[in-house]
Structure formats: structure tokens, C-alpha cells
Amino acid sequence: MNKDTGTKFSLHAQDGLARRGQVTTAHGVIDTPAFMPVGTVGSVKGLLPEQVAASGAQILLGNTYHLMLRPGAERVGRLGGLHRFMNWPGPILTDSGGFQVMSLSALRKMTEEGVTFRSHLDGSKHLLTPELSMEIQHHLDADITMAFDECTPFPATYPEAESSMERSMRWASRSKQAFQPRPGYGLFGIVQGSVHEDLRRRSVEALIDIGFDGYAVGGLAVGEGQETMLQVLDFTLPLLPAEHPRYLMGVGTPEDIVKAVQRGIDMFDCVIPTRAGRTARGYTPRGTLNLRNARHQEDSRPLDEACSCPACIGHSRAYIHHLFRAEEMLGPILLTLHNLHYYQSLMSGLRQAIEEGALDHFVQAFREQQALGDIPKTEAGT
Structure with missing residues (x-):
């Protein structure tokens, strides 16, 4: 990433592998380790934005898949972006939609271009590609945009995990090419590879070669269990560049978070506390x-x-x-x-x-x- 664009990460302290830092974005600073409440469709269910902020939250998560279907990303963009639309002045990270396409759409077809799926709302047909995911997240005005990926299901055979990871890395490259760099706006890549150390290593190497503002560990908290999740973190996190934030997607319980922080994770999101x-x-x-x-x-x-x-x-x-x-x-x-x-x-x-x-x-x-x-x-x- 151009040194004059993107989000900025500063590391202030370390204790063992655990890190204390800050991520600076266009809409404010995030103290890490940080937990992001989930506001999937532009709302943390049942709460006013002011109440969410009063809890100590500095950043929220929104979702490309849900917002593209309703009310539509272009509409949100015309109304001033997601910050103004939902009255949240702080940073926002948007999930790329890949996980939701895989988990919510019963009728879907994956090709190298992207994923064709039917909406879980009305059955209408849509195509989501890396390029379109970047465009949608741009309309939403996300401070942190996530690369479009395929969330590998668990369990998966080694060939399935390898093929899925390799496709995600090709989509990561296309996401980077389609992303519009601006000061304070970052793009995070997502490490895949299921539970296989060699696949995770290859994924990290591919993402570092592409170059991102931050690196997420995806494909976990999908049924593999805590012990396996921690094993994957143990062999994956040392491979990631120390000068960038590390985000563990979809995790988790308080115990999960504490153990992941001990291993060097900086950012978390999960529906658990609100659900x-x-x-x-x-x-x-x-x-x-x-x-x-x-x-x-x-x-x-x-x-x-x-x-x-x-x-x-x-x-x-x-x-x-x-x-x-x-x-x-x-x-x-x-x-x-x-x-x-x-x-x-x-x-x-x-x-x-x-x-x-x-x-x-x-x-x-x-x-x-x-x-x-x-x-x-x-x-x-x-």
C-alpha cells in the first residue's frame, strides 16, 4: 500500500506475543486489542448508536451481502455513506459478503468470476465478484474493507481446502486491484487454508506478496473447536508481518478472545454478546x-x-x-x-x-x- 494512503497501525506495547496498539482510520482511532460489535444491516440490534459507543466500542462491523440486498449500497452511498445513514461517526469495517453468500444462499454457483446466488429475502438472482464487493464497500464508505474470499467450510478435504484457498488468493489479488486507495481507508486480506499449516503458510505468503493494510485469519469458528482454532493461530500468526494489525474473524467467547490475544490477535468481531x-x-x-x-x-x-x-x-x-x-x-x-x-x-x-x-x-x-x-x-x- 502507498505510505500516504490506507489505515495506519502503531504498536505501543507487547507482553509476550500479546500486542497493544492503535489503528488510525479516516473516522477515528481504534485501540487494540479491540472488539467490534456486529451491526450487520446497519444496526446493532435493539440499541442506539450512542448506547453502543457508551459501552466503549470504537468500531462497528457492517456486511456487504446484507446491505447490497437491502437497502442497496448505492442508496446508502447517495445518503452519505453508512456512517451518516446509521448515525455512527466512528470507524466501520465491512465484511466482504463471502461468508454470507456461502452460508445463507441455498442456491448458489461459484465460478472463477465470483458467486451467483439467490437472495435469502426474495429469491432474486445476484452475482457477487471481488470487483463488485470492493465497489459496494466503497459506496458504504467503510474505513476497513475486507477482500472478497471463499470461506472454506469445515470439515473439508485437503484438496477442497487447497482449491478454496487458492481461489481466495486470486480473488484477493483482484480485490486489491479494484480497491480505491484513500488516506484513512484500508484493505485487509484474509488468510485461508482450513486447518492445514502448509496451506495457511502459502496463503500468508500470497497475501504479503499482494500487500494489505491488515491481515485477517478467516475460516475459523466454523465448527473446528477451540483447541484446533488455537493450533491454527499458533502456526499462522508468526508468519504475519508484525507492523500490521491482525484480525480474527467471527470470534468469539470471552475465553476465546483472551487466548487469542495471548497469541497476538489485535481485532475481533462476533455476534455472541448481542445474540x-x-x-x-x-x-x-x-x-x-x-x-x-x-x-x-x-x-x-x-x-x-x-x-x-x-x-x-x-x-x-x-x-x-x-x-x-x-x-x-x-x-x-x-x-x-x-x-x-x-x-x-x-x-x-x-x-x-x-x-x-x-x-x-x-x-x-x-x-x-x-x-x-x-x-x-x-x-x-x-
């Missing part, structure tokens, strides 16, 4: 709560007494339990708010620990608290 909030699951330092559980119905404590989110400051577990039982929309809203605050608090703690050279202590305390589990109401003395 969990809509299904009555709340994340806390002492594990996950099911707010539908009857044990919460007379519990006057907040979800987490140390948390400063609106759900914890103003509402009890009993109230949130009642909202879910009564199917009131405020229940999912409050729990989504809390989960995003918890995730951002975790990221803030990781960043501080790396700065202080105290990551091992932080991780040990994290695991000890998680292992303790929630304190029952009777033991808490309430």
Missing part, C-alpha cells in the same frame, strides 16, 4: 447467567455489582428475569447493553494488562473468577 442478550444470557466476570432461570425471580442484585452499564446501575436480576418471562423488548435491550459493556471492559482490561506487562496475572485472575461461577442469592446474603 446472547436477545436470548436471556448475560456475561459476567464469574461466567454466564441464564436470566430465564427461576433462581433470579426474587434476586434484587444487579447482573454484576462491579458493572457500570445502565442495566446494572438501574435494574435487578429479578426485573430482567420478569422482562424476559413477559416477553418485553426491554429485556433483550438491557441484556445486550450489559453484554457489550462486559466485552468492552474485558478488552480494556487486556489492553491495560499488556501495557503494564501484567497479562499473565490478568489471565490468571480472569480464569479463577470464571471458574468460581455465580454466587447464589442465598450465599450473597441478600
Whole structure:
């Protein structure tokens, strides 16, 4: 990338393999390690942008596939881009649409040109290519554009994984050629290769040869399990250039994030905290709560007494339990708010620990608290 264009990454501290840095974009700075809430169709479900920002989030994720189908990328562009359209002034990263085409479209045909598919909304026929994905993400005004790739399914045979990876690398080259460089706007390549070390190595080498502002590890969190995912990270991350941010796509649980940060990942996204909030699951330092559980119905404590989110400051577990039982929309809203605050608090703690050279202590305390589990109401003395 031209040194005068693209996003900029600065590395401020390291503790072991873990990194503390900043990504500078056209719409602001992202402190890393960072977690990106998912706003697939231009909205983090149930929340105002101001509420998402108040959780500590600095960047959101949008999606090419969904936004191209509805309301249409050109329309968003005419209305001032995704930042203005959804009233989010900070950085936005857009997924290229490759994963959604593979996972949501029952009727699809892949060729070297791209993927022809039928919309999951109305069955209409569309063609998505690397060039069109770059054009759509340009209309959306994404600060970070993702190269168009094929997300290799799991499990896949070695020949299938090799063929998929090689196609993704050809599409990565076409994505780079079609991308319009501007100051503060970056293009990230995506490493593929399934669980095979030699394929991941070849993928990294191809992407570095093309040249990107950042490098994502794709094709994980698709059913391979945490142990395998970590093994792939262990042999992939040392191959990536240290001067660029590293993004682990679609991950994950708090434990996943902590272990990936220890290995050198800088950026994450996942639907888990928001989806969990809509299904009555709340994340806390002492594990996950099911707010539908009857044990919460007379519990006057907040979800987490140390948390400063609106759900914890103003509402009890009993109230949130009642909202879910009564199917009131405020229940999912409050729990989504809390989960995003918890995730951002975790990221803030990781960043501080790396700065202080105290990551091992932080991780040990994290695991000890998680292992303790929630304190029952009777033991808490309430």
C-alpha cells in the first residue's frame, strides 16, 4: 500500500506475543486489542448508536451481502455513506459478503468470476465478484474493507481446502486491484487454508506478496473447536508481518478472545454478546447467567455489582428475569447493553494488562473468577 494512503497501525506495547496498539482510520482511532460489535444491516440490534459507543466500542462491523440486498449500497452511498445513514461517526469495517453468500444462499454457483446466488429475502438472482464487493464497500464508505474470499467450510478435504484457498488468493489479488486507495481507508486480506499449516503458510505468503493494510485469519469458528482454532493461530500468526494489525474473524467467547490475544490477535468481531442478550444470557466476570432461570425471580442484585452499564446501575436480576418471562423488548435491550459493556471492559482490561506487562496475572485472575461461577442469592446474603 502507498505510505500516504490506507489505515495506519502503531504498536505501543507487547507482553509476550500479546500486542497493544492503535489503528488510525479516516473516522477515528481504534485501540487494540479491540472488539467490534456486529451491526450487520446497519444496526446493532435493539440499541442506539450512542448506547453502543457508551459501552466503549470504537468500531462497528457492517456486511456487504446484507446491505447490497437491502437497502442497496448505492442508496446508502447517495445518503452519505453508512456512517451518516446509521448515525455512527466512528470507524466501520465491512465484511466482504463471502461468508454470507456461502452460508445463507441455498442456491448458489461459484465460478472463477465470483458467486451467483439467490437472495435469502426474495429469491432474486445476484452475482457477487471481488470487483463488485470492493465497489459496494466503497459506496458504504467503510474505513476497513475486507477482500472478497471463499470461506472454506469445515470439515473439508485437503484438496477442497487447497482449491478454496487458492481461489481466495486470486480473488484477493483482484480485490486489491479494484480497491480505491484513500488516506484513512484500508484493505485487509484474509488468510485461508482450513486447518492445514502448509496451506495457511502459502496463503500468508500470497497475501504479503499482494500487500494489505491488515491481515485477517478467516475460516475459523466454523465448527473446528477451540483447541484446533488455537493450533491454527499458533502456526499462522508468526508468519504475519508484525507492523500490521491482525484480525480474527467471527470470534468469539470471552475465553476465546483472551487466548487469542495471548497469541497476538489485535481485532475481533462476533455476534455472541448481542445474540446472547436477545436470548436471556448475560456475561459476567464469574461466567454466564441464564436470566430465564427461576433462581433470579426474587434476586434484587444487579447482573454484576462491579458493572457500570445502565442495566446494572438501574435494574435487578429479578426485573430482567420478569422482562424476559413477559416477553418485553426491554429485556433483550438491557441484556445486550450489559453484554457489550462486559466485552468492552474485558478488552480494556487486556489492553491495560499488556501495557503494564501484567497479562499473565490478568489471565490468571480472569480464569479463577470464571471458574468460581455465580454466587447464589442465598450465599450473597441478600
